[in-house]
Amino acid sequence: MKYLSSYFTFVTAIALFFSFEPSSADSHENFVRCLYNYPDITNTISNVVYTQTNSSYSSVLDHTIENRRFSNSSSEPLVIVTPLDVSQIQATIICSQRHGLQIRTRSGGHDYEGLSYVAQVPFVLLDLLNLRQITVDEESRTAWVQSGATLGELYYSISQKSKTLGFPAGVCASVGIGGHISGGGYGLICVNAHIIDVNGNLLGRQAMGEDLFWAIRGGGGASFGVIVAWKVKLVPVPSTVTMFDVSRTLEENATEIIQKWQLVAHKLDERIIIRVDITRVNSNKHGKLTIQARFVSLFLGGVEELIPLMQNSLPELGLDRNDCKETSWIGSAVFNNALLIGSSGNEPPESMLNKTQIRFGNYKGKSDYVKKPIPIEGLRGLLRLLCDAKVEYPLVQLAPYGGIMNEISESEIAFSHRSQYIYHIHYGVTWQEEGDEIAQRHMDWIRRLYKYMEPYVSNSPRAAYINYRDLDIGVNNNGFTSYTHASIWGLKYFNNNFKRLAKVKTKVDPKNFFRNEQSIPILSVETIQHKRKQLKMVPQITLTNSYALHILNCRK
Known part of the structure; x- marks a missing residue:
């Protein structure tokens, strides 16, 4: 996608410039100051930063909250960032870590338990509503779509390029692409993606590696980084x-x-x-x-x-x-969406562009x-x-x-x-x-x-x-969670793939920065606990042993 070309920066050098040790004493004011002073930001970031004293804060927060059960939650973000480009996401990730704030990433706001915009800890809401660019290539039967776009916007964009191509996904037009694809497992029709990792690096499929690319197709993207865009393969559909x-x-x-x-x-x-x-x-x-x-x-x-x-x-x-x-493929998308919102189903394709058309x-x-x-x-x-x-x-x-x-x-x-x-x-x-x-x-x-x-x-x-996230089936501890504990819910969602997801998580986010009540756990805590048990079983190894001290100090 062309928009990516101008955003590749030397994020490794930047990461060395900043300290990643979180300090609970730091306030959100220091986080905002960090954003404003962050180098290599392409667009002025002050226009997309909303603190709780900003007059637009409530309207931005409420804009895509689809489940009103969380609309009056006391667990609101300290700051909302609505980035215009990759560099602003990179700055948000780096500054959040430096100042001890978590990140919740929101695409369309349809998370059943509100985890994309509600948390019990101090956090920043990274709302991707401005990242909605879609580029359809009819000849290659592919499309690049940014994570802030909705299914309806993607369907409409495809229909404007071709009457005989489609994309098999959900029936609710206002659902965001980012969460839908990363949880929905659209694996064989997703051929590339761009993700920003915990170090602020922008990675395509080749750079992220096949393990991470495997994980974000169905494993939920919020555990591994911020997915900026997907390249999807379109499928042929009949004209009728x-x-x-x-x-x-x-x-x-x-x-x-x-x-x-x-x-x-x-x-x-x-x-x-x-x-x-x-x-x-x-x-x-x-x-x-x-x-x-x-x-x-x-x-x-x-x-x-x-x-x-x-x-x-x-x-x-x-x-x-x-x-x-009988209708066209885009007509079928309009028809299905109409069943959800209670309209006639005879609306024009442009109705797919209404991002806030449903309130459950x-x-x-x-x-x-x-x-x-x-x-x-x-x-x-x-x-x-x-x-x-x-x-x-x-x-x-x-x-x-x-x-x-x-x-x-x-x-x-x-x-x-x-x-x-x-x-x-x-x-x-x-x-x-x-x-x-x-x-x-x-x-x-x-x-x-x-x-x-x-x-x-x-x-x-x-x-x-x-x-269809459900916290009733189990949640992580407040902080770090062992693989065994997370398996209570993780095996239900992922079955035999859960262990591999945890291995990928441990590799790409070893300090477990990207976390929520049902994020993929790292394996390190489990390994430390196991080694501690081994130490207790071997009397000749004492805490003066340098290896034992290393194990006890490995706590993340």
């Missing part, structure tokens, strides 16, 4: 695709159709995906609460091909031509993976829990796996959830009312739902998806 959104209630045999969907969804033609959104609605026939299942599909082809395919594989749905809408309210999410179909009685119990009138907006979403997911090994990239699962479950609950008691009622409900599902989903570990 077909969408449908068909709803069935309990009275219309929704339970039985879901049961059949479990058997076939992961085995369907690779050109089609059918997800199921299950929620509570008012029954048109009886005027009382019932459960509705929405079957939402994208088919890479025309309706004449789709109808016989559905008749053969899922005739129970009763799909009709009138249920279907207060929200809590969780996730699961399924290896074999849930028996019908299990489904009925799940649907009964959704009927609880004490919660405002419950949702369970079923997303099928299969297709190319089965063709990639779980160790190919950090994202490990592959052929062992037939579909993924996303649980969510949203509420608009405020108050601790109301919040607790909704949190208790989704935890009860999650507990109920335990016999029907994966186990040892009970797998989870990092982009």
Whole structure:
């Protein structure tokens, strides 16, 4: 990408100039002073630095907070930096370390637990909202996209260059690229990236090495540095695709159709995906609460091909031509996003550019993976829990796996959830009312739902998806965390890839600067504890031994 060429600086020399030993006595004023005096900054940084006394601080902080559960948090950043270029990110990383402040990096603000903008320690929010450049190369079928851009902006940019290229990612247009790709594991279609490491070095794929490039595709980028941009491979799509959104209630045999969907969804033609959104609605026939299942599909082809395919594989749905809408690939992105924000789906492609079009309210999410179909009685119990009138907006979403997911090994990239699962479950609950008691009622409900599902989903570990972050499954200690402790949650997200992620983390960020409640741990603490135990078992080695002293002083 051209914008990178002017930002390569001698950051190693700069690093020697600065001291990296954090001092708790340093204030955020000293951090800001460090930024203003930092050498080799391309643009004036004072225009993108917001302290809590700045009149624009609250509006900048609130701009992309999608989960209102954290909008009034007392754990706000001391300083917000909205960099315009790489040099300002480098300065923020170096000065934060010098003055004992942590960094939280925000792309689109959709982190389910607010970890990209909330912390229990003094921190700086590095908000990438100004880094949204997208360059599409139709000839090579690739695109460079900066981490502050949204999925909608990427989809729109692709559509302006080609009607027969697309990018397979999420359905919510306002989600930020940075967090989505680094947690989503878009491995084989991400061919390069630019990351700024703990020393302020800007690294491409070759410079960072294949281990780090492996880790940031699915391992969550925030543990390893600040990912500035991704180079993604675009995929061919037909000029005409077909969408449908068909709803069935309990009275219309929704339970039985879901049961059949479990058997076939992961085995369907690779050109089609059918997800199921299950929620509570008012029954048109009886005027009382019932459960509705929405079957939402994208088919890479025309309706004449789709109808016989559905008749053969899922005739129970009763799909009709009138249920279907032929459109372009960008039209399908508009259609999917409209289902989330409650619009018509007939908006122009420019609607994808609205970065703040969705506000969920207060929200809590969780996730699961399924290896074999849930028996019908299990489904009925799940649907009964959704009927609880004490919660405002419950949702369970079923997303099928299969297709190319089965063709990639779980160790190919950090994202490990592959052929062992037939579909993924996303649980969510949203509420608009405020108050601790109301919040607790909704949190208790989704935890009860999650507990109920335990016999029907994966186990040892009970797998989870990092982009539906859930602190209920485990958190790091406040400070440094051993690999064993972090494994409580880490194995759920990454399974057998977690140990390799920790090795990469130890190599690229040995002092664990980039950390949060669920960041990848370093292995050093675990190694020290193990060696301490060994020392206690060997009486002839005492603390006067220079090696023993070295081990005891290795604490990070």
